[in-house]
Structure formats: structure tokens, C-alpha cells
Amino acid sequence: MILQLFLTFSLLSLLAIGGANAVLPEMYRQIVEIRGWIEPATFAQLFALAQAAPGPNILAASVMGWRIAGPVGLGAATLGMLLPAAILAWCVAGVTQRLSRAPWLRPAQFGLVPVAIGLIAASGVIMAEAAGTGPLPWVIILGSALFVWRTAFSPLWALAAGGVLGWFLL
């Protein structure tokens, strides 16, 4: 069971191009539909919890492992989710270091940057569509975007302000 948990999340890890949100549908298919380890409602709740908590959203995998099999499940799911991707990143970093003198490497790598920025912006838009339930949330979204873009202050101020506005007005 624990091994199965580890292997399932390892597979998900390698499918997670674009991070946690990209792999969410497949994660649901694997652990709710195929394995039946978690109820659909619990899955949604745990994922929302991982998004509300600080840290990378991929940690949703960890709470699911914890819910499925306690502390050992937590360890198996976390390692499964992180290890394969980290090893791959390690190897790719090694290749880029070895090729660091090659004149084409940096322009080639820079070619990935627009795709990355575009996809980050896309995830922001998707988050905005989910969060923009009325005029005030949209004001917060725009204000926070402008604040992060135009100032060098920590983005946390925007989050705190958003939370306080939400507390009093939403």
C-alpha cells in the first residue's frame, strides 16, 4: 500500500509539467477514481486547504498521503511527488552547467522564458476568474497586480490588504 502510494505519486510527479494545477485532473483520476483512496468531496477540500496554506500547492499531495495512510503516507506521497522531479531538475542543471560555455545555451534557455511567463500569467488569470466573484474581488485583483508590478515591496502586503478588505467587506 505504502509502496503503491509512493509509485502513484512518483508517476504524477513526472506528469506535473506546469506544477500542481496541471496535474490536478490526473491526481483526481488516480487516487479518487482508480484507487478509491479518498472521497471526491475530501479531495476537493484537501486541495483547497493546500492552496490556502503557505507554500507550494504541490503539497496537496502530502495532505492526501496523510489522509490516506497517516504520517507514513505523508512521507511516501511527499517523497514520491518531489523526488523524481527534483532528480530530473538536478540532471538538467548539470547539463546546463556543463554546456555553460556554449554560445547557444543562454539564448536557447531565454527562449523558454516567454513560455514560462505566459503560463504563469495564465495561471493568474485562471485564479482571478475563480476569485472574481463580484466587483470588490476584481478591485482587489487589479490593485494587487498593480502593486506587485509597480513597486518593489513584498507581495505579502497585497495579500494582507486583500484579506483585511475581504474580512470587512465580502
Add this chain to the structure above:
Amino acid sequence: MRLGELFFGYAKIGLLGFGGVAAIARHVIVEERKWLTEREYAEVLGLGQVLPGPNVGNAAVMIGRRFHGLAGAVTATAGLYSGPLVILILLAVFYDHFGQEPGVASFMRGVAAAAAGMVIGMAVKMADKLRPPLELIGVGLLSLVAGAWLRLPLPLIVLILAPISIWLSLRRQTA
């Protein structure tokens, strides 16, 4: 940079990364601690984005390795994940007690809206500072449209647009 600084820098990123770690990671690494320049960070993040796994997590492995080899990669990764993991478990234990409180729910709605704006603002800021050539801006906009409105699977977008974008970037270099 010492190993301890790497750990605490990444611990800060993890613990303060509400609504995703991308914006706070860039803020700490580029603006606050100046470990990397805007462009260097963008290049690492670009690789992290097209590889499987969370982009900031992949970047942590690569940045850790760049400064301290294997120890650095492990330290940065541990710093990034350990704090949030503890908080998440505590939250999961207590969630049933306070998750339904109306005040908490509205607070979280406000945070979610601000987090969305934060991610958009970060993307605009990076594009603004890096000033990529016009055709690469075009590729960025295409991936935005494909991801946000066409809702194509991210691996597919990367598979199609990354080679085009790399080719465009190389062509600009040799021209």
C-alpha cells in the same frame, strides 16, 4: 552565500508563499537577497517551468546546485517544503473547527483575489523588466491565451511553443 542563508531564504519563500510561491520567490531571490539577476532567475525559472514538478521547486534544486552542489540542492528544497508541510498538517487537523467560520471564509476570499492579482502582477513585472523582443512577446501572449482561455493541457502548450520560442530566440542571437 552560505548554506544557512540558502535554507532560511527558501524557508521564508515557503512560509510566506500564500496563494503560490512564484511571486514571493522572485521577490526574495532577485529583489531582496540579490542571489540572481532578473534575467538569470528568469532563465532558471523557464527551465523549471518546462520540466515536470513545481517551477519554483525545480528552480530551488537548480539554484541550490549552482551555489553549493548536492548539499545546496537538498538544503534549498528542504527549506522550501518543511515549514509549509508542518503548517499544512496542523491546518488539516484543525480545519473542521474553524474552516466554516464566516470571517475566516471572507478573509480567505480576499486573500485568494489578492493572490491572483499578485501572480498576474509578477508576470507583467518580469516581462516589463526583461524587455524581450517582439516575437518572443508574441509567444508569451500565445501561451497565455492557450493556458487561460483555450485551457489546453500545459504539457501540450510547452511541447508546441517551447521549440518555436527557442528557435526564435536563437535566430535573434545569430542575426
